[in-house]
Amino acid sequence: MTAFKAVVVLNTLSVLAQAVTAGQLMSGGGVGTHIMGAVTMHVLGLVQLVSAVLLWRPGRGAGWPALVSLAVLLLGLVQSAVGGKGVVAVHVPLAMALFGLSVWLLVWAWRR
Template sequence: MSSPPAAAPRWPLILLRVTATTLALLAVLQAMLAGSFLNGTYDSLKDHEGNAMTMATVVVAQLVAALLVRRPGRGPLWPLWTTALLTVAVIGQIGAGYARAIGVHVTLGVLLVSGILFALVGAWRLPLPAQQARADGGPDGSGRLPRPVGPVEVNR
């Protein structure tokens, strides 16, 4: 008799959700800083640069989280290749910004924000695996009430 397979751990998916949410917030901030710069607040350019470096750090952390979702978490493959593509895009975006290739920089920026939001929605749509049963849980150790097997009668 073999035991059932162990449930996939929850923490890699939670880490993916945290990094995807952080990256999405940074992407929105990045667009706001770019708009502020174009509106004439030239000091925003330095903040735009600093936020780009923060985004690069977070996207690498998200790449690690996506790898953990795939490998020990036995999750789907799409977060890994999507985040790898986002990582390349963020690095390319930083390079285009330093090269002052504004046409490429703005176009890639719009595509990048769209891709980041796509990854965010996808990360939150992945179902979390069930939590491990606790010893002091309910009747079956799961902490949940048993489901009725037939019609439920209500006495008045």
């Protein structure tokens, strides 16, 4: 559970950092930072998924955090794909969904 808590904190912070760099994009800069943040978010999403599965299967914890972690990882990948194509109408709502799911997992992990 400790590893899951740690990675959920890091992943949620990376999603929040993406929101900050998205604001920089609107000001005309921060493209490289936003791209590096996306890569970081994907790596942390994968680590979060692995830790959620380990919490569930061998750890006999709840299974739904693994499903939500999978959704976070997949939504992040889709968001990157549509963001790279400039489809802001899809990119921004996906960002909001990612932030909401990340905070949900964060609150659940730390309230247990």
